[in-house]
Amino acid sequence: MTPELGHFALILAFVATLMQGVLPLIGAQRSQAQWIALARPAAQTHFLLLAFSFACLAQSFLANDFSVAYVAQNSNTQLPAIYRFAAVWGGHEGSLLLWVLMLSGWGAAVSVTSRQLPEVMVARVLAVLGLVSVGMLAFILFTSNPFARLLPAAAEGSDLNPLLQDPGLVFHPPMLYMGYVGFAVAFAFAIAALISGRLDAAWARWSRPWTTAAWCFLTIGIAMGSWWAYYELGWGGWWFWDPVENASFMPWLAGTALIHSLAITEKRGAFKNWTVLLAIAAFSLSLLGTFLVRSGVLTSVHAFASDPSRGVFILLLLGVVIGSSLALFAWRAPKVSAGGAFALVSRETMLLINNVLLVVATGSVLLGTLYPLLIDALGLGKLSVGPPYFNTVFVPVVVPLLMLIAVGPLARWKQADLRDMARRLRLSFVLALLAGIILPQLMGTWTPMTALGCLLAVWIASSTVFQIVERLKIGGGSAPTSFWGMHLAHFGIAVFVLGVTLVGGYQEEKDVRMQTGDVVSVGGYQLRLLSISAAPGPNYRASVGEFELSKNGRVLKTLHPEKRQYFSSQMPMTEAAIDAGFTRDIYVSLGEPLDQQGAWSVRVYFKPFVDWIWGGCLLMAAGGFLAVFDRRYRLRVKAAASLPASATA
Amino acid sequence: MKPRHKRIALIVGGLASITIAAILVLKALDSNIALYITPSDVIAGKAPHGKAFRMGGLVKQGSIQREGMTTRFAITDTAKEIPVAYTGILPDLFRDGKGAIVQGKLGADGLFSASEVLAKHDENYMPPEAQHAIEQAQKK
Numbered sequence: 001m002t003p004e005l006g007h008f009a010l011i012l013a014f015v016a017t018l019m020q021g022v023l024p025l026i027g028a029q030r031s032q033a034q035w036i037a038l039a040r041p042a043a044q045t046h047f048l049l050l051a052f053s054f055a056c057l058a059q060s061f062l063a064n065d066f067s068v069a070y071v072a073q074n075s076n077t078q079l080p081a082i083y084r085f086a087a088v089w090g091g092h093e094g095s096l097l098l099w100v101l102m103l104s105g106w107g108a109a110v111s112v113t114s115r116q117l118p119e120v121m122v123a124r125v126l127a128v129l130g131l132v133s134v135g136m137l138a139f140i141l142f143t144s145n146p147f148a149r150l151l152p153a154a155a156e157g158s159d160l161n162p163l164l165q166d167p168g169l170v171f172h173p174p175m176l177y178m179g180y181v182g183f184a185v186a187f188a189f190a191i192a193a194l195i196s197g198r199l200d201a202a203w204a205r206w207s208r209p210w211t212t213a214a215w216c217f218l219t220i221g222i223a224m225g226s227w228w229a230y231y232e233l234g235w236g237g238w239w240f241w242d243p244v245e246n247a248s249f250m251p252w253l254a255g256t257a258l259i260h261s262l263a264i265t266e267k268r269g270a271f272k273n274w275t276v277l278l279a280i281a282a283f284s285l286s287l288l289g290t291f292l293v294r295s296g297v298l299t300s301v302h303a304f305a306s307d308p309s310r311g312v313f314i315l316l317l318l319g320v321v322i323g324s325s326l327a328l329f330a331w332r333a334p335k336v337s338a339g340g341a342f343a344l345v346s347r348e349t350m351l352l353i354n355n356v357l358l359v360v361a362t363g364s365v366l367l368g369t370l371y372p373l374l375i376d377a378l379g380l381g382k383l384s385v386g387p388p389y390f391n392t393v394f395v396p397v398v399v400p401l402l403m404l405i406a407v408g409p410l411a412r413w414k415q416a417d418l419r420d421m422a423r424r425l426r427l428s429f430v431l432a433l434l435a436g437i438i439l440p441q442l443m444g445t446w447t448p449m450t451a452l453g454c455l456l457a458v459w460i461a462s463s464t465v466f467q468i469v470e471r472l473k474i475g476g477g478s479a480p481t482s483f484w485g486m487h488l489a490h491f492g493i494a495v496f497v498l499g500v501t502l503v504g505g506y507q508e509e510k511d512v513r514m515q516t517g518d519v520v521s522v523g524g525y526q527l528r529l530l531s532i533s534a535a536p537g538p539n540y541r542a543s544v545g546e547f548e549l550s551k552n553g554r555v556l557k558t559l560h561p562e563k564r565q566y567f568s569s570q571m572p573m574t575e576a577a578i579d580a581g582f583t584r585d586i587y588v589s590l591g592e593p594l595d596q597q598g599a600w601s602v603r604v605y606f607k608p609f610v611d612w613i614w615g616g617c618l619l620m621a622a623g624g625f626l627a628v629f630d631r632r633y634r635l636r637v638k639a640a641a642s643l644p645a646s647a648t649a
Numbered sequence: 650m651k652p653r654h655k656r657i658a659l660i661v662g663g664l665a666s667i668t669i670a671a672i673l674v675l676k677a678l679d680s681n682i683a684l685y686i687t688p689s690d691v692i693a694g695k696a697p698h699g700k701a702f703r704m705g706g707l708v709k710q711g712s713i714q715r716e717g718m719t720t721r722f723a724i725t726d727t728a729k730e731i732p733v734a735y736t737g738i739l740p741d742l743f744r745d746g747k748g749a750i751v752q753g754k755l756g757a758d759g760l761f762s763a764s765e766v767l768a769k770h771d772e773n774y775m776p777p778e779a780q781h782a783i784e785q786a787q788k789k
Contacts, residue, residue: 344655356663360670367674382685382781384703384752389681393674511737513717572741591738594715601718601738 003068006056007147010097013049013104014137016042020107021130024123028195036119039126040111046133047108050101057097057146058088067153070094070146076159076568078539086170087160092294093146095173099290100136102174102181103129110185110210116634117206124192125185132184135317143313159568162540168228176221176248180286182214183255187283190276191325194332199272204265207279209628211262215255216624222248223617231576236509236587236605238613241390246369247289250362254282257358260351268340268413270348273333274355280325285362287318292369343415350408357401364393402456402497405490406463424470425463432459443506443608453501461494482630489623496616502609509606511591515599523606525586526550530558532590532600540564540573545590545600549579563590584608683752687782689729696755704731704761705750706782713745724751724761728786731755735763742768748780 020042027035057070061084066072074091075084089098107129114122140146189207193199225248226238239245258278265275291314342348368385376382406428410421436455440446464487471479508522514529521527530546547559559577566573576589584607591601683703686696696702709723709730720739723730733751743749743766753763 344658349659352659356666360667364670364674368678371678384683384685385678386681386683386752389677392677392681393670396673397670511718574741589738594717603738 002056002059002063003065003147003149006053006060007145009049009053009056010137010141010145010147013046013053013100014134014141016046016049017104017130017133017137019130020046021127021134023127024130025127025195028120028123028127031120033119036123039123043104043107043111043126043130046130047101047104050097050104054088054097054101057094058085060147061085061088064157065153066155066157067149067151068146069148069150072150072154072157074157074160076157076539078568079157079160079165080538082170083160083165087164089173090160090164090169093140093144095177096136096140096144096294097146098174099177099181100133100140102177103133103136103184106182106185106210106214107133110188114206121192121196121203121206124195125188128188128191129184132188132321135320139313139317156568159539159566162564162566162569162571162573163232165566165573166228166232168224168232172221172224172228175217175224179214179216179218179221179255180248180251180289182210182217183251183279183283183286185214186211186255186258186279187325190279191328194276194325194328197332197335199276199332199336201266201269204262204272204275205633208259208262208266209630209633211255211258211279211282212624213628215252215259216621216628218248218252218255219617219621219624222252223614223621226617227614230610231578231587236576236589236603236607238503238610241368241387243369244293246365247292250365250369251282251285251289253358253362253365254278254285257355257362258282260354260358264348264351268342268348270340270342271352271355272336273329276329276333278355278359280322280329281362284318284322284325285366287314287321291315291318340414342413345411345416345418347408347411347413347416350404350411354401354404354408357397357404361394361397361401364397365390368393399452399456402460402493405460405493409467409486409490410463424466428459428463428466431462432456434458440505443502447505450501450505453497453505457494457498457501459494460497461491464491464494480630480632482627482632485623485625485627485630487623488626489620492616492619492621492623494616495612495619499609499612499616503607503613506608507606507610510604512602512604513594513599514602515597520602520604522586522604523584523608524551525556525606527559527586527588527604529600529602532598535562537564539568540566542575543590545577545588545602547577547588549586559586559588561588561590563592580611582611585610685750685781687785688724688726688731689782689786691731691755691761692729699754701752701754701764703750703752704733704782705748705780706730708743708745708747708749710746724749726782726786731761732759733761733763735766739766740768744768 020039023035024039024042027033027038060068060071061075062081064071064075064077064084066075070091070093074087074094079087087094089095107126110129111122111126114125186207189203189210193203222245225245229240230236230238258275261271261275261278264271294314368389371385372383406425407421410416410424432455435458436451437446439454439458440450443450468479468484468487471483510520510522512520514520516529516531519526519528526549528548528550530548532543532545535542535544542562542564545561547561548555549557549559557579559579561577562575564573564575565571574589576587578588579586585605587603587605587607589603591603593600683701684697685703685705688704688706690696691704704724706724706726709725712721712723714721719734719736721732721734723732733753735751747768750767751761751763752765752767753761755761
């Protein structure tokens, strides 16, 4: 019964979203107040119906209803309850349902918090969101119904992939989807503004907090995915330029460009066309990411949750979204005014360079990701583009971008004073140079790359701190929330860069053969294998190693890496044991038994400052959230709405 | 500086950076691509010399031998097979008779030294490249 109710709610949600997508749009064109007023209730109904449908699917999972095909494929009675719940989005159908649920959630959030916006604008924004949802819901209902029954019902489910039986599954996909789908709001604002022909500073101001919020979720989502890969996949790295990672990284890069370009459009009324294009690009890249991950065209860790035949539909949806929005853009853009003039050295130019670099970075990732697919599709052979490509292309683009983080916020709008900026950056420059010379020496060996990384990190961090101090002196000890947000996010980048540099330059990785009593030393620490014994788990059997971690003869901790054998799928899984610390991680994972003497292959890593990578990402996201809650987005919207002419002047 | 000059400067700067990026990208692509080559093609002498490439296929039944941390096995596309040596820890799903992809260089003695071994994260999943190699071999 529950699955039927869920299915029925899904169909009703489709009807509601059709109303949300079509009627308010027509109403807005014809100025019919009743139809415009439909947008909000339709969006909220749409969300409630989908939430109900989602709850039904979750209930089917929790109740082990293996008469539902999707549940039978992705769950098992032995699976712990928390993973039975998370298994809702462990496969194709459920993750799409999560996708539209998130989309409708963003729509409902817009409908609730947009009281100050003109009704017509809200109607159009919600309608565009509704239309996107129509496409995805049609996809789910016609090709990927999660409630399809299995007759006869399975006696036992075939289990969730053991790789997914991890807390990472509970948080990573919802966060990532929140971000992906959140760019739909920025997209909807851009399209609504294009339709109305009123691309002005007010539009940019309304759109900014939404874009930033989506960006924050995406940042957290990507960081969690990276952390998950680090400890669960047993690879010990934090980024692999895996096509699916790239699929989430491209919208992030485009979204970062969009955040900065929206700042110019809001403050100076310039670059409106460009901002609209970026909004379209960010969401299109999100859809492309969904397509790449869901369609199975990629060989990747995520490939188990895919189905090639369904990829065509998403590709079609992607084509419609990009095609129609670019057509609308071509039709409307020529009417948009150019905005304020600015000098060659100004905040505008800085942000423009930021945008160019970010777009080039996005393009190079896109090329590297799609190139193998393209060559394969043309029948020219099969190949893979590996991390060396991305590192060669990405680093030269990102280095100037990082350099500019310290400089950009110092530049005034319209016309900046180079000499004044140079004076304010002098101390940061000296500190950065010193850091580049000294820090690598302290860590061990000096190499040009680690020197560059340390230099950049200190350059960004110190200039950020100095700017905050300067501002507090002028502002009498206070500054707007968005100011704190920007600098916190920039500081997060410095932390991130330092983490990346130090772990890249000074990590130690060892694959060794170990018997009971053997000691391996790594990064000044010693690991002694005490024992490897068998232990039962809820739905697996494990070999658990006991390692004693010590430094200079002092025992610090015992670590317990596991090798699990899951009953239902017969899949082996490596669970690494990590001693995480502020300045370093010690990482141990079991390989496999090697011979009759009880020796195992063991992987031991020393990862200095690796947690700074994710810490930096969290700081960036925290900065973003601070900026979202800046007072001016809530207070001045009304004034801005009534004064679009003066705002763009 | 006149506004027109400024715009020209911006456009020229933009174009220049895009050109530099494009050159970097093409150079990087050229030197960092790993081609997929089937074991049959390797036997036929189509593998690049002194350059890394990828080879997909099945791990030949009963071919896995361990000597300490080094594992020797053969990758087969059911028609031809290539001996492979790899030092380090193999992925969880690396098994006798299952699909795998190896990346590395071919030595003069015909031994493939793998720097990386990839197996899939699902028991029933076959890497498309391994599938491709087997299909190619069976066509002949």
